[in-house]
Amino acid sequence: xxxxxxxxxxxxxxxxxxxxxxxxxxxxxxxxxxxxxxxxxxxxxxxxxxxxxxxxxxxxxxxxxxxxxxxxxxxxxxxxxxxxxxxxxxxxxxxxxxxxxxxxxxxxxxxxxxxxxxxxxxxxxxxxxxxxxxxxxxxxxxxxxxxxxxxxxxxxxxxxxxxxxxxxxxxxxxxxxxxxxxxxxxxxxxxxxxxxxxxxxxxxxxxxxxxxxxxxxxxxxxxxxxxxxxxxxxxxxxxxxxxxxxxxxxxxxxxxxxxxxxxxxxxxxxxxxxxxxxxxxxxxxxxxxxxxxxxxxxxxxxxxxxxxxxxxxxxxxxxxxxxxxxxxxxxxxxxxxxxxxxxxxxxxxxxxxxxxxxxxxxxxxxxxxxxxxxxxxxxxxxxxxxxxxxxxxxxxxxxxxxxxxxxxxxxxxxxxxxxxxxxxxxxxxxxxxxxxxxxxxxxxxxxxxxxxxxxxxxxxxxxxxxxxxxxxxxxxxxxxxxxxxxxxxxxxxxxxxxxxxxxxxxxxxxxxxxxxx
RNA sequence: GGCAGGGUAGCUCAGCCGGUUAGAGCACGGCACUCAUAAUGCCGGGGUCGCGGGUUCGAGUCCCGCCCCUGCUACCA
Numbered sequence: 001x002x003x004x005x006x007x008x009x010x011x012x013x014x015x016x017x018x019x020x021x022x023x024x025x026x027x028x029x030x031x032x033x034x035x036x037x038x039x040x041x042x043x044x045x046x047x048x049x050x051x052x053x054x055x056x057x058x059x060x061x062x063x064x065x066x067x068x069x070x071x072x073x074x075x076x077x078x079x080x081x082x083x084x085x086x087x088x089x090x091x092x093x094x095x096x097x098x099x100x101x102x103x104x105x106x107x108x109x110x111x112x113x114x115x116x117x118x119x120x121x122x123x124x125x126x127x128x129x130x131x132x133x134x135x136x137x138x139x140x141x142x143x144x145x146x147x148x149x150x151x152x153x154x155x156x157x158x159x160x161x162x163x164x165x166x167x168x169x170x171x172x173x174x175x176x177x178x179x180x181x182x183x184x185x186x187x188x189x190x191x192x193x194x195x196x197x198x199x200x201x202x203x204x205x206x207x208x209x210x211x212x213x214x215x216x217x218x219x220x221x222x223x224x225x226x227x228x229x230x231x232x233x234x235x236x237x238x239x240x241x242x243x244x245x246x247x248x249x250x251x252x253x254x255x256x257x258x259x260x261x262x263x264x265x266x267x268x269x270x271x272x273x274x275x276x277x278x279x280x281x282x283x284x285x286x287x288x289x290x291x292x293x294x295x296x297x298x299x300x301x302x303x304x305x306x307x308x309x310x311x312x313x314x315x316x317x318x319x320x321x322x323x324x325x326x327x328x329x330x331x332x333x334x335x336x337x338x339x340x341x342x343x344x345x346x347x348x349x350x351x352x353x354x355x356x357x358x359x360x361x362x363x364x365x366x367x368x369x370x371x372x373x374x375x376x377x378x379x380x381x382x383x384x385x386x387x388x389x390x391x392x393x394x395x396x397x398x399x400x401x402x403x404x405x406x407x408x409x410x411x412x413x414x415x416x417x418x419x420x421x422x423x424x425x426x427x428x429x430x431x432x433x434x435x436x437x438x439x440x441x442x443x444x445x446x447x448x449x450x451x452x453x454x455x456x457x458x459x460x461x462x463x464x465x466x467x468x469x470x471x472x473x474x475x476x477x478x479x480x481x482x483x484x485x486x487x488x489x490x491x492x493x494x495x496x497x498x499x500x501x502x503x504x505x506x507x508x509x510x511x512x513x514x515x516x517x
Numbered sequence: 518g519g520c521a522g523g524g525u526a527g528c529u530c531a532g533c534c535g536g537u538u539a540g541a542g543c544a545c546g547g548c549a550c551u552c553a554u555a556a557u558g559c560c561g562g563g564g565u566c567g568c569g570g571g572u573u574c575g576a577g578u579c580c581c582g583c584c585c586c587u588g589c590u591a592c593c594a
Contacts (some may be wrong), residue, residue, distance in 0.1 A: 017593095017594080052594070126592095193521060193522090194520090197589070200520090201520095201590075203591090206590060224566075233593085234592080234594095237594075265589095271592060338588095345528090345529080348528095348544080352543070355554065356557080357556090359553095360557075362553095363552090363554060364551050364552050364554090364557080367594080416542090420542095423556095423557055423558075424557085424558065427558040427559085432550090432551065432552050435552090505552090509554065
């Protein structure tokens with residue numbers, strides 16, 4: 001019963017060409033809540049996040065700013081890290097593709113593929129229309145009137161380049177079988193169907209190296225004409241999940257494979273097709289799951305610089321604090337689809353669910369325990385409220401433990417329901433009335449004790465989502481130590497009898513409403 | 518164009534294999550209570566269930582057609 005399960009969770013590494021925005025934050029916060037939940041479930045959790053720091057764009061941006069690429073990515077990584085600290089992201093590790101360990105790991109992985117499947121890498125001349133503005137080859141769909149759609153003033157050049165290629169086409173059957181045998185491999189199901197659709201269309205081989213830029217990991221073997229090329233994006237970025245474990249050192253074998261990769265739905269293909277094919281080619285175990293979340297939209301549109309759709313992360317966090325922001329995003333935006341961010345909804349949820357419902361519940365309960373029982377939570381017997389909570393705790397766990405995917409929004413809905421029930425409980429049992437009747441002292445004890453247990457449970461369940469606020473509420477209701485050290489598996493037996501409440505400042509102060517007169 | 522998923526109260530969404538008066542939360546209106554962050558609880562108004570046909574004793578719930586929306590349709594990451 002005490003078997004500790006290993007839980008290695010990763011997020012996509014963010015490209016170091018810009019500042020963190022709400023899309024990055026959503027993914028990290030979601031993964032963080034899942035990681036924290038698993039820690040409180042008693043699992044051996046390792047939570048990895050990081051940065052993707054190579055490539056042409058980074059090199060070019062660095063050049064424009066007159067700094068070295070390394071200096072640029074160092075500064076960018078600092079800004080991302082500062083944001084993750086601010087949002088209480090509890091990652092155990094922060095991998096960067098410029099880490100020497102990562103570069104060595106990538107080369108080791110490539111060599112391992114050469115070793116196990118010598119035919120999987122081959123040289124091929126690629127030719128196509130090259131746009132100097134984009135510094136990239138363009139596909140037919142991106143060419144209009146013989147010009148690149150993004151740079152219509154420039155002339156496309158027919159360019160030929162000899163690169164290393166990876167025989168991805170070999171792995172279609174393998175991938176299909178794996179996905180069919182492991183229905184949970186790609187989730188949610190809509191993404192899985194998409195991937196199966198891609199497989200139906202057939203896979204083409206992909207390039208594995210580039211000769212046009214050098215900011216990256218040197219491809220371990222030169223081409224036949226002696227040229228030393230740079231490892232192309234997927235063979236550089238995707239292996240971070242593996243190299244972060246220490247690969248190829250032996251010690252890494254305990255951590256790999258990842259339990260789940262949390263990614264955005266826009267990079268499903270890389271994680272569901274290319275990455276598993278690479279691992280299979282290297283004869284390494286595949287990750288257990290790939291979970292592709294949706295996007296946070298603003299006014300129905302995706303964040304985009306060109307459309308002017310943007311939201312200042314600092315402002316959003318500054319409004320009600322990091323915990324409220326975390327809560328709002330995960331409550332409002334389903335983790336298996338898209339959702340909208342709007343200030344109106346943020347205000348609504350903050351005021352209704354956090355300030356009025358939960359913050360006030362904690363406040364009124366602590367006040368009553370103080371007023372009627374001198375601040376000490378009385379002993380009280382288990383009642384119907386505890387039974388109802390047990391069912392909800394089970395639903396909460398089911399939303400986060402992976403059996404139905406990863407649905408933090410469902411988990412939060414459940415806790416909000418528990419909080420609502422607690423407020424009904426207070427109203428219907430009316431402790432203030434019981435307190436006036438000396439013959440009902442026992443009844444008052446039971447009521448207050450039950451109320452304290454309910455709140456204690458809510459603190460535990462909210463802890464993965466709002467670590468600071470959950471801890472503050474835990475303290476107010478008289479809990480000792482860290483709420484994060486509690487176990488969701490032992491919640492049913494949690495007893496608050498004897499705790500001494502400590503009323504404090506409101507957990508979620510109501511916004512100051514400007515009023516006339 | 519092809520494939521997939523949707524169009525249900527003002528807003529966000531539940532409605533499994535077809536079955537009695539279509540639900541929840543928020544917002545709105547009224548009432549109650551006083552422990553509390555002018556918080557909470559109760560009651561209520563409010564919907565041609567995208568449009569048109571069809572199957573059926575009976576259809577948001579199945580079938581056909583149409584309209585609209587979203588996603589995917591691989592080398593920027």
